[in-house]
Amino acid sequence: MSRRGGPRFVDSHCHIHSEEFDEDRDLVVERALKSGVEVIVTSTLSLEELQKALSIARRYECIKVSAGFDPTRLSFEEAEQLAHEVKRLRGQLASIGEVGLDYFYVKGSDRDKQVEIFRFWIKVASELKLPLVVHSRSAGKYAIQVLLEEGYDRVLMHAFDGSSGWALKGASRGFYFSIPPSVVRSQQKMKMVKALPIENLMLESDAPVLAPTPGERNEPSNVVVSAVKVAEIKRVDFLEACEVFYLNSKNFFKL
Numbered sequence: 001m002s003r004r005g006g007p008r009f010v011d012s013h014c015h016i017h018s019e020e021f022d023e024d025r026d027l028v029v030e031r032a033l034k035s036g037v038e039v040i041v042t043s044t045l046s047l048e049e050l051q052k053a054l055s056i057a058r059r060y061e062c063i064k065v066s067a068g069f070d071p072t073r074l075s076f077e078e079a080e081q082l083a084h085e086v087k088r089l090r091g092q093l094a095s096i097g098e099v100g101l102d103y104f105y106v107k108g109s110d111r112d113k114q115v116e117i118f119r120f121w122i123k124v125a126s127e128l129k130l131p132l133v134v135h136s137r138s139a140g141k142y143a144i145q146v147l148l149e150e151g152y153d154r155v156l157m158h159a160f161d162g163s164s165g166w167a168l169k170g171a172s173r174g175f176y177f178s179i180p181p182s183v184v185r186s187q188q189k190m191k192m193v194k195a196l197p198i199e200n201l202m203l204e205s206d207a208p209v210l211a212p213t214p215g216e217r218n219e220p221s222n223v224v225v226s227a228v229k230v231a232e233i234k235r236v237d238f239l240e241a242c243e244v245f246y247l248n249s250k251n252f253f254k255l
């Protein structure tokens with residue numbers, strides 16, 4: 001329970017630092033807080049985004065920053081440059097990510113390069129002893145395979161779009177899966193939620209994308225939408241489910 005008396009939440013993955021929120025970020029954060037969201041973990045994709053997110057996080061106590069690298073960028077040199085800064089800024093970071101694989105945009109032999117860069121970031125997370133937030137669009141199975149090979153298990157698979165079977169393989173190694181509000185309209189997500197133990201679930205908004213209504217701007221307060229749907233699918237009391245998601249996130253990110 002929060003001080004408000006209602007459920008409390010962590011938005012484990014979103015992009016609140018992105019320009020879609022530059023005009024009204026104060027209001028968006030206020031709505032999140034009013035809904036019981038205590039912590040918003042914003043995931044960056046580049047050095048520029050990381051710097052912006054860190055400056056925003058200095059203004060809002062509830063915003064924590066994750067340092068990631070756009071999976072569709074295939075420059076090892078650029079990844080190494082960013083990692084250098086990430087190591088320097090380690091004390092200000094909640095996690096590494098999002099990093100990972102994107103087979104929706106990246107095809108052919110470029111995928112090998114993508115896998116190598118993903119392995120590089122897994123090693124960075126392991127070296128810095130930070131949790132890892134993983135993007136795996138159209139590459140769920142491959143991302144899980146790489147993670148199992150690397151042997152790193154402090155993992156959050158965000159908006160996982162792979163099969164429930166591969167999700168379960170990850171869950172058996174202690175991986176977490178964060179469920180976005182688009183669960184209300186995605187058969188694949190509903191099926192996955194049904195298959196996974198609630199102990200392996202967290203909530204995310206992935207704002208500004210993956211809103212409950214397609215095409216609408218999403219925001220962190222919508223983790224409540226995910227919570228309602230997941231509790232319903234798991235047939236668990238809403239407040240109890242919320243507390244499980246909340247504690248999973250708190251423990252995972254060491255908040």
Ligand SMILES: [Zn+2]
Pocket residue numbers: 013014015043098206
């Ligand atoms: Zn995202």
